[in-house]
Amino acid sequence: MLKRIAVLVTVLALVAAACGGDDEGTDTTTAATTTTTSGGVSQTDGSTLDTVIARGELICGISGSAVAFSETQADGSATGFDADFCRAVAAAVLGDASAVTFRSLTAGERFEALKNNEIDVLMRNTTFTQSRDTDIGMDFAPTTYYDGQQLMGKRSFGLDEGSTLADIDGAVVCTNAGTTTEKNITEGAGVAGASITLETVETFPEAMDKFQAGTCDLVTTDGSGLVGNKATLDPGDEWVIFPSAPISKEPLGPVYRQNDSAWGDVVNWTVYA
Ligand SMILES: N[C@@H](CCC(=O)N[C@@H](CS)C(=O)NCC(=O)O)C(=O)O
Structure with missing residues (x-):
């Protein structure tokens, strides 16, 4: 796993360089992120990839009380499959699996938090559905757990x-x-x-x-x-x-904002890796 993460870090560093603004003479580490609202759907101008690299930390939305998926511990740390996926994304982008802030969200809060840029990625027992994909501005990475x-x-x-x-x-x-x-x-x-x-x-x-x-x-x-x-x-x-x-059928997986394809590549390839 660690070897695969190391390979992924290298690959994604190349992706980050290729997707950054160097060709246009802009500094990718200071890229600003602005949000506009269209038809009730917030859209991020600029890649979440740039934002996370500039911040040096991933903000990951989890449940915090989903047994074995994401459980907030007494010392504030998070354990479980979903929490570990957040760490894998942080390792891929930042080379540091511990560079994650976990944000506990209820099911009812999760999509608003993502739309409002409060989190970079949502990893919270979330089912990939047509309406979530098309109506409310979400994009889904490949399924990480087939539930029902x-x-x-x-x-x-x-x-x-x-x-x-x-x-x-x-x-x-x-x-x-x-x-x-x-x-x-x-x-x-x-x-x-x-x-x-x-x-x-x-x-x-x-x-x-x-x-x-x-x-x-x-x-x-x-x-x-x-x-x-x-x-x-x-x-x-x-x-x-x-x-x-x-x-x-409840295909669960990571969720990110739509129209954010460089960031989508990072999340998707973290699943594939
Ligand atoms: N997969 C469904 C259900 C997600 C869900 O809320 N699952 C429960 C059971 S694992 C959960 O996360 N509970 C923890 C909590 O409410 O914080 C969805 O995406 O709507």
């Missing part, structure tokens, strides 16, 4: 591993707002003929608190999130994840 939405409930609710959406009629189902999760469960329950009450909270850990307290009969999110929470909270055999075939 499932539900988690209790055996005492009459559920087991063979349960399906047809078995959740009358349930209060909880999840976090601003996610693909909400639409999937609403549509899926409708197709299965199950009448549910969907309750959304700001973060998934809040949904888990309500599930544990019994205020929510079920929680739903990407399967990885359910497995992570079940493993961490260790409820023995009482909690069941179902259906065995996820109700949606």
